[in-house]
Structure formats: C-alpha cells, structure tokens
Amino acid sequence: MMSATRSVLSRVRWLPALAVTIVLMLQAVPAEAAAAGVGNDVSWPQCGRALPKGPAFGIVGVNNGLANTTNPCLATQLTWAASSSGTTAQPKVQLYVNTANPGLAGSWWPTSNTYAGTKVFNPYGDCKANDVGPACSYMYGWAKAYDDAYIRGISNPSAYTWWLDVETGNSWSGDKVANRADLEGMVAFFSSINAKTGIYSTATQWSQIAGTVPAASPLFTLPSWLAGARTLAAATRNCSNAALTGGGSVSLTQYVSGGYDYDYSCI
Structure with a gap:
C-alpha cells in the first residue's frame, strides 16, 4: 500500500537530527476525521497510532508488508473498521x-498442484519443482490467498471483499503472463470460498507487472481501486479514469493526507 507515512519514514535516516524530530512529531499527530462519505485504509504502518475517526468504511491490510506475513495489529484494526458509519455503497469492512x-x-515456492491437502485445478498445467512459469506462479498465488484466509486470524473470510495490492515494491517475475497467473490463482482461491476480489494499483505499476489482461482472464472484470491522488478533489476526478483491466470499473480511489490513506467511493 503506497502510504506517505512509510515513504517519509524510509527517508528518516538521511535527515538532520532536528528534521528527524519534526517527522516523528508529525507521526504522533492524531488522525483527523474522514470527510463525509470517505473511508480509510490502515495496516501495519499504523500500529500504535491513533486511527482515523468516523470513516464511512475501513479497509484493513492483512499482511505485514510482505505476502507471507501477518499484520500484528490486524485484530485491533478490524475492530476499528467495524465501527465505520457505513454511509456509502462500500462494505463497512474490507481487506487488502x-x-x-x-x-x-x-x-x-510450490512444486506441485497440491497445497494444504487440496489438489488444485490449475489452468496452466502441472507445477513441478524449479518451475517458475505460469503453472507454479498460479499455485503460489492460490497458496498465499489460502494462507491469508485461514492462518492470519480472519474469521469468516468469505464475508469480505479482498483487494489484491499490486505494487512494484514487492518481488515479481519478468514474465507478465506468470505474474497474471499468480494473481489469477489468488482470485481462484477467493472465488472458491465465495469471496469477492478487486485490484489495487496504479496504471503504471499494473502495466509493468501484469500488462494487458486478456478478456478470458478472471482478472478482466475485477473492480479497480486506484492509488496516486494527493487530495480528495483529485481522488474524486480519478473515478473517471480507466480501470486497471479492460472489463473492470473503478470502485475506489485513494488519496493521502497527514500521513494517512483516505479512500473515496466511486460507486
């Protein structure tokens, strides 16, 4: 998740001592209430910080920055999200x-089409040892989604919309077909438990990682959550931008203010 808080903190070591003090003081400023009809997304960078007051909806990060980790503040942040006002068409609580x-x-890394005792149907064929192509990429995505649903501490995972946070800051193959297969595996797992999914990214990062999504892909019709705005006005305008996939539509846009992520509903 592209957060101003993380961006600032990652550069702290380069700042003079006084500037470091100022940055850290800013991190302690309580979160402002969200504008009417606006939600927030939070995750591990907000652990120990005051969370935004009165969001219309809340989106909580399940991981601790990497696909194989757990957000240590997940339970607390889910409770915060559940207190959202629910004043938009968005579900009150969503996950990414x-x-x-x-x-x-x-x-x-997978070596077969079996994970957690389940033989998975793989549209790319058999995953085998040392294969880093689409077949094993699909299985990797399926397995990470399984873990997110069942070992991170989520009760009733089928009740949520799960947003796939797709950013160049994480590790990706140079093969866009394999990367799409990875994400398709995640969607396949979430679909198997009747959970909804969507894609979070920017147009540039999505193009670099996944490229153009074919109409036959299960990614093609997924809703988009677009990052990149710095103001509510810009986020509102971004609702009219193209979706990340040719058959999708823009459901959410994100903007950053005061070190927190705010989300505008386009539906």
Missing part, C-alpha cells in the same frame, strides 16, 4: 493483501 511472485528467491 500484499501480492508477489518471487519464484525460487522466495522463502517458499
């Missing part, structure tokens, strides 16, 4: 997950 396609550089 980090995505990646690391291949053999990852801490785990």
Whole structure:
C-alpha cells in the first residue's frame, strides 16, 4: 500500500537530527476525521497510532508488508473498521493483501498442484519443482490467498471483499503472463470460498507487472481501486479514469493526507 507515512519514514535516516524530530512529531499527530462519505485504509504502518475517526468504511491490510506475513495489529484494526458509519455503497469492512511472485528467491515456492491437502485445478498445467512459469506462479498465488484466509486470524473470510495490492515494491517475475497467473490463482482461491476480489494499483505499476489482461482472464472484470491522488478533489476526478483491466470499473480511489490513506467511493 503506497502510504506517505512509510515513504517519509524510509527517508528518516538521511535527515538532520532536528528534521528527524519534526517527522516523528508529525507521526504522533492524531488522525483527523474522514470527510463525509470517505473511508480509510490502515495496516501495519499504523500500529500504535491513533486511527482515523468516523470513516464511512475501513479497509484493513492483512499482511505485514510482505505476502507471507501477518499484520500484528490486524485484530485491533478490524475492530476499528467495524465501527465505520457505513454511509456509502462500500462494505463497512474490507481487506487488502500484499501480492508477489518471487519464484525460487522466495522463502517458499510450490512444486506441485497440491497445497494444504487440496489438489488444485490449475489452468496452466502441472507445477513441478524449479518451475517458475505460469503453472507454479498460479499455485503460489492460490497458496498465499489460502494462507491469508485461514492462518492470519480472519474469521469468516468469505464475508469480505479482498483487494489484491499490486505494487512494484514487492518481488515479481519478468514474465507478465506468470505474474497474471499468480494473481489469477489468488482470485481462484477467493472465488472458491465465495469471496469477492478487486485490484489495487496504479496504471503504471499494473502495466509493468501484469500488462494487458486478456478478456478470458478472471482478472478482466475485477473492480479497480486506484492509488496516486494527493487530495480528495483529485481522488474524486480519478473515478473517471480507466480501470486497471479492460472489463473492470473503478470502485475506489485513494488519496493521502497527514500521513494517512483516505479512500473515496466511486460507486
């Protein structure tokens, strides 16, 4: 998730001592109330911080920055999201997950079409040891989605919309077909438990990672959550931008203010 807070903190080590103090003081400023009809997304960078007051809806990151980790503040932030006002067409509580396609550089990589005792139908064929192509990429995505649903601490995972956070900051293959297969595997798992999915990214990052999505792909009709705005007005305008996929539509846009992420509903 592209957060101003993380961007600032990642540069703190380069700042003079006084500037560091100012930055850290800014991080402690309580969150402002969201504008009417606007929600917020939060995750591990907001652990220990005051969360925005009175959002229309809340979107909570399940991971701790990487696809194979858990947000240590997940339970607290889910409780915060559940207190949202629900004054838009968006569900009051939604989730987002980090995505990646690391291949053999990852801490785990599949060697078959079986995961957690389940034989998975794989439209790309058989995943085999040391294969980093679409077949094993599909299985990696399926497995990470399974973990997000069942081992991170989410109760009733089928009740949520799961947004796939697709950013160049995570590890990806140079093969866009394999990257799309990875994301398709995630969508396939979430679909198997009757959960909804969508895609979070910017047009530039999506193009670099996934390229043009074919109409036959399960990604083609997914809703988009577009990042990149810095004001509510800009986020509102971004609702009219093209979706990340040819058959999708823009459901949400994000803007950053005061170190927090705010989300405008386009529906």
